[in-house]
Amino acid sequence: MKKTICKVDYDTEASELIGKKTCGTFGDPAGYEECLYKTEGGKFFLYGVGGEASLYPTETIKRMSPEKAKEWQEAK
16 A cells, blocks of 8 residues: 655555554454554554454554554554
């Protein structure tokens, strides 16, 4: 997925995957997956996708500060 936010391009195919978290099981309408990425320019973003009743009913990209990215990685 590719999205431009504040004139910065965030692209899952052109960025480094840092980590992945899954909530629920495949087919669960409330289940979702979050993937943390880092762009070539050092910017972090979270890609989310999930079922219709999840936090990510549609594919979403959200930019993240380095501090928030570190918190996300450390969270269980």
